[in-house]
Amino acid sequence: MSGRGGVENNIFDWYIPPECQSNSSILRLTKGLSWEVAKEPIHQDIDYYAVCGIGPGMSFANSILKNDPNIGVIGLVPCAIGSTNISQWSQGSFYYNQMVNRTRIALQGGGTLRALLWYQGESDTLNLEDANLYKSRLEKFFTDVRNDLGAPSLPIIQVALATTLGPYMKEIRNAQLGIHLPNVKTVDANGLKVGPDYVHLSTQAEAQLGQMLAQAFLEFGSYTIHNSLEVQNKE
Numbered sequence: 578m579s580g581r582g583g584v585e586n587n588i589f590d591w592y593i594p595p596e597c598q599s600n601s602s603i604l605r606l607t608k609g610l611s612w613e614v615a616k617e618p619i620h621q622d623i624d625y626y627a628v629c630g631i632g633p634g635m636s637f638a639n640s641i642l643k644n645d646p647n648i649g650v651i652g653l654v655p656c657a658i659g660s661t662n663i664s665q666w667s668q669g670s671f672y673y674n675q676m677v678n679r680t681r682i683a684l685q686g687g688g689t690l691r692a693l694l695w696y697q698g699e700s701d702t703l704n705l706e707d708a709n710l711y712k713s714r715l716e717k718f719f720t721d722v723r724n725d726l727g728a729p730s731l732p733i734i735q736v737a738l739a740t741t742l743g744p745y746m747k748e749i750r751n752a753q754l755g756i757h758l759p760n761v762k763t764v765d766a767n768g769l770k771v772g773p774d775y776v777h778l779s780t781q782a783e784a785q786l787g788q789m790l791a792q793a794f795l796e797f798g799s800y801t802i803h804n805s806l807e808v809q810n811k812e
Contacts, residue, residue: 578620578632578633578634578657578694578695578696578697578736579618579620579623579624579627579629579632579655579657579658579659580617580618580619580620580629580630580631580632580633580634580777580783581627581628581629581630581631581632581659581772581774581776581777581778582630582631582632582772582777582778582779582780582781582782582783582784583630583631583772583780584628584629584630584772584774584777585772585773585774587627587628588628589618589628589629589630590630592631592780593616593617593631594631594636594780594781594784596635596636596639596640596784596787596788597617597631597635597636597639597783597784597787598635598639599614599615599616599635600614600615600638600639600642601614602642602649602650602651603615603635603638603639603642603650603651603653604650604651604652604653605619605634605652605653605654605655606652606653606654606655606679606682606683607622608622608623610679610682612652612686615634615635615638615653616635617630617631617632617635618630618631618632619632619634619635619653619655620632620634620655620657623655623656623657623658624655624657624658624659626658626659626660627659627660630780631780631783631784632657632783632787633694633696633783633784633786633787633790634653634655634694634787635653635787636783636784636785636786636787636788636791637694637787637788637790637791637794638651638653638787638791639787640787640788640791640792641791641794641795644791644795645795650688652683652686652688654679654680654683656672656675656676656679656680657696658672660700661697661700662700662701662707663697663698663701663707663711663714663715663718664707664714666697666718667714667717667718667721668717668718668721668725673718673721676722677722677725677726680726681726690726690728690731691732691794692731692732692733692734692794692797693719693722693731693732693733693734694734694735694736694790695719695733695734695735695736696735696736696766696786698711698738698749698753699738699740699741699742699776700742701745701749702738702741702742702743702744702745702746702748702749703742703743703745704743704745705745705748707745708745708748708749708752709748711748711749711752711753712751712752712755712756715735715752715753715756716756716758719733719756719758719761720758730759730760731760732760732761732762732794732797733758733760733761733762734761734762734763734764734790734793734794735753735756735761735762735763735764736753736763736764736765736766736786736790737750737753737754737763737764737765737766737767738750738753738766738767739765739766739767739768739769739771739778740771740775740776740777740778741776742776750767760797762793762796762797764786764789764790764793766778766782766786769782769785769786770782
């Protein structure tokens with residue numbers, strides 16, 4: 578979710594596709610908890626453990642604005658950290674608490690929480706026990722987030738894996754595609770072009786994924802509320 582599009586040998590090429598260009602109606606919450614006009618890479622001060630590139634967030638927001646120019650300001654709340662497994666996002670963990678706290682602070686400005694975007698799971702393909710427990714851990718994570726943010730019906734859009742780090746990709750994808758919680762949609766990244774590291778998506782694939790996420794979001798229907806906030810997360 579934090580995006581490695583355009584990154585090769587730990588260098589970002591700084592190509593920003595049209596779908597990911599900045600727009601004054603798209604803001605992001607910085608690491609310092611202030612709002613600024615969003616620009617790629619939107620996770621550069623959040624997922625600072627690795628070089629960030631193009632992710633799906635800007636394409637997602639631009640696609641929503643294109644479909645409804647009157648939706649108002651969209652606030653992106655980037656929270657993604659690469660190379661993490663689902664157990665590192667369990668309730669009470671550092672990453673979980675950071676995500677919840679950033680979201681609560683974002684809402685203090687008068688915005689309305691509209692969706693959680695979740696793209697994670699490659700690290701859980703490395704270990705059979707993690708793969709077998711993934712579905713129950715993911716369902717608990719979604720339920721805990723909704724409860725802790727006081728949003729029991731929060732729309733959640735997750736991405737089914739397109740790539741793997743280990744031998745248990747089938748188990749993780751089956752778990753993701755088998756989630757049937759209310760107001761949870763799954764977008765399948767399978768078939769999207771992969772970048773040079775054979776794990777993360779390419780720049781154009783990230784932009785395409787953002788549009789797919791936007792379409793899923795728009796299908797929820799009740800999205801036309803000004804000052805929308807999208808929480809973004811990924812392994």
